[in-house]
Amino acid sequence: MIRAHVTTPKLVVSWVALLVLTFLSFGISRVGLGEAELVIALGISVVKTFVVLFIFMHLVEQRFANRLIVILTFLFIVLLVTLTVADPMTRKTFPMRPDPAARPYP
Amino acid sequence: MSAQRLAEQFETLEKQDHAARLGMWMFLGSETLLFGALFAAYAYYRGIYPEEFVQALHHNSVALGTTNTVVLITSSFTVALAVHFVREGKSRLAAGLLAVSTLFGAVFLVVKGIEYTHHIHENALPAGAYSFLDQPPGGVVMGYTLYWFMTGLHGLHVIAGMIMLAAVGVLCWKGRYGAHRNVAVENVGLYWHLVDVVWIFLWPLFYLTD
Numbered sequence: 001m002i003r004a005h006v007t008t009p010k011l012v013v014s015w016v017a018l019l020v021l022t023f024l025s026f027g028i029s030r031v032g033l034g035e036a037e038l039v040i041a042l043g044i045s046v047v048k049t050f051v052v053l054f055i056f057m058h059l060v061e062q063r064f065a066n067r068l069i070v071i072l073t074f075l076f077i078v079l080l081v082t083l084t085v086a087d088p089m090t091r092k093t094f095p096m097r098p099d100p101a102a103r104p105y106p
Numbered sequence: 107m108s109a110q111r112l113a114e115q116f117e118t119l120e121k122q123d124h125a126a127r128l129g130m131w132m133f134l135g136s137e138t139l140l141f142g143a144l145f146a147a148y149a150y151y152r153g154i155y156p157e158e159f160v161q162a163l164h165h166n167s168v169a170l171g172t173t174n175t176v177v178l179i180t181s182s183f184t185v186a187l188a189v190h191f192v193r194e195g196k197s198r199l200a201a202g203l204l205a206v207s208t209l210f211g212a213v214f215l216v217v218k219g220i221e222y223t224h225h226i227h228e229n230a231l232p233a234g235a236y237s238f239l240d241q242p243p244g245g246v247v248m249g250y251t252l253y254w255f256m257t258g259l260h261g262l263h264v265i266a267g268m269i270m271l272a273a274v275g276v277l278c279w280k281g282r283y284g285a286h287r288n289v290a291v292e293n294v295g296l297y298w299h300l301v302d303v304v305w306i307f308l309w310p311l312f313y314l315t316d
Binding site for chain 2: 007008014022026029037038041053062065066069070072077080081084089
């Protein structure tokens with residue numbers, strides 16, 4: 001039998017934390033930090049995802065098999081995104097991008 | 107009652123519930139990979155057209171996007187509370203919370219619908235239908251096409267989640283789910299939380315960039 005570690009006060013605290021992180025993310029996006037903004041915003045999103053996964057989705061009290069699926073999914077997405085982005089980021093020999101004037105949209 | 111619920115291939119109810127939960131996590135993993143491919147496409151094209159993406163997405167209303175983020179996070183909270191109370195045997199309270207969550211889903215769709223209506227009036231449409239700007243650069247159109255595709259797919263997940271929340275809500279009210287039988291409510295809750303997590307990433311990518 002799974003013992004409930006997630007109690008009502010923990011759920012309320014998690015909800016408030018998620019709202020605070022949302023407004024923090026919104027506030028930082030208004031400051032105008034340029035490129036760093038997106039990295040910070042995605043970092044905050046990852047923290048929010050951990051709160052949802054472990055408290056709202058009760059991952060904290062489940063067997064390791066369920067956590068393993070989350071870990072594998074995360075690794076596959078990191079692999080997919082980094083390898084895909086590595087292509088446009090490391091292009092030297094090709095034109096980096098199609099000429100916008102020649103083709104209105106790809 | 108409990109004995110009837112146990113399928114013959116399982117030794118105990120605990121193992122049966124674990125299998126149901128594990129199956130749901132695997133399904134959510136595959137759902138995440140579906141969205142993962144779209145996030146990879148977003149990263150790829152944003153890498154190629156950084157300024158054009160910002161130009162295209164500047165069009166979106168940060169206020170409406172942030173409202174929807176708060177709505178979905180709060181709906182996730184009410185679903186988590188519903189799962190908590192159904193485990194404690196308070197099925198009627200859980201049913202009420204599931205109904206509230208379904209309504210939050212509807213609020214999300216209404217706000218998204220208002221946004222889509224604005225886009226349609228301004229001809230900010232996907233791919234070749236985009237004519238918000240004259241002679242739009244390729245990156246702008248690509249950014250806006252990804253916006254429509256990713257938020258549209260997410261919207262379909264919201265609709266699916268609302269149907270399932272309403273269904274388990276009704277069954278909770280009728281007393282089918284309670285302290286000893288609730289894995290279905292838990293799994294529907296997991297699905298709704300996934301919808302929330304996907305939006306947690308869509309929001310900074312499509313609204314906070316300007």
